[in-house]
Amino acid sequence: MARIYLDHSATTPLDPRVLEHMLPSFGANYGNSMAVHAYGQAAERAVEGARASIAHLLNVNPAEVVFTSGGTESDNLALRGPAQAARVQGRPFTLITGPVEHEAITATSRQVRETLGASLRVVPVDRYGRVSPDDLRAALRALPADGIALVSLIHANNEVGTINPTADLAAVAHEHGAFYHTDAVQAPGQLMLDVDALGVDMLSMSSHKFYGPKGAGVLVLRRDVPFLSSSTGASHEDHRRAGTHNTPGIVGTARALELAREDLPIEAERLTALRDALVGGILEGVEDAQLTGDPVNRLPGHASFVFRGVDANLMLMLLDQEGVAASSGSACKTGNPQPSPLLEACGFGPEWTRGGLRLTMGRHTTPDEIAQAVAIVTDVVERARKAVTLNWT
DSSP: OOOEEETTTTOHHHHHOHHHHHHHHTTOOOOTTTTTHHHHHHHHHHHHHHHHHHHHHSOOOOOEEESSHHHHHHHHHHHHHHHHHHHHTOOOOEEOOTSEEEEEEEHHHHHHHHHHHOOOEEEOOOOOOOOOOHHHHHHHHTTTTEEEEEEEOOOTTTOOOBOHHHHHHHHHHHTTTTTEEEEEETTTTSSSHHHHTTOSSSSEGGGGGGGGGOOOOOEEEEEOOOOOOOSSSHHHHHHHSSOOOHHHHHHHEEEEEEEEHHHHHHHHHHHHHHHHHHHHHHHHSSTTTTEEEEESOOTTTTTEEEEEOOHHHEEEHHHHHHTTEEEESSSTTTTTOOOOOHHHTTOTTTTTOOEEEEEETTTTEEEEEEEHHHHHHHHHHHHHHHHHHHHOO
């Protein structure tokens, strides 16, 4: 049975060209980049070359690129760094986020409130999972005059694919003296990322989302952001994130981002056509189905749905049996029998929130696979719905 992989938002396969670029750092160029000898100097050149390349592609200063282990660590550093700086300085800290963020943001937000005394505000979203500048402006009112405020809102939603108006939201945050972080993990390879144009102060990325290696990521950290690292040890990353550099992962991340940017115009157009065919086919073939997320301002390779009266876990198991790899939302939540908090925040009732499906395409997805997926999903949803009906009766 031929298998169809439609879970690229969870992870992408490592590009062979990226692996080839990484191999010297696994072999001959194995030195510790902090060592002063020739081996260390060679590794340092590789790390700093990757930093310069990423900075150029994102339109930032190389000193503002911090290498991490992935999106989760980048998100953690982005929230904890300013919160800890405020704590040390004896200043109030206000964190403003939304109800549809990745768990790396929502769980960290709660812990920052509970352990560092932060004030946490949650700004609402519309039915597409999008934040309006006016709602953010309302959440930013009456900030402590001597405090530090941080807004953290996702750039492109991992579960429903909606793209936030990040540049507008960042401008509103700056109007009120707040800093702005965005989780942009889903964006590289599908959206153009220019940090200056977005106007954000911090931005998170994860290499394995754009055909790079797992265990490698980036936090863009602007120089004026108050920041005290929660990762201590040696002086790596200008004391912002301690730990020996993952040189293969770092050079692989830079190469993957270079290739993603080269392919972006053509690939985004191709993925949009595949996405639209998938959405049209499923909405036409399945009763009581709705597209989730913004129908227009969404990631090119992202399609997401809710099906009335369907259990997502059963649906995913049946899809896997038919050769289709998919998810019900964030890969970090797959298998969770609880209703989707994101779908609840978008206004879906209980008969819908257990039936979410995310189908995300990538470089190797073909039109024939999309046609097959439409037929398989149509059949599986009907079978899953009958099974739920039998259980209820």
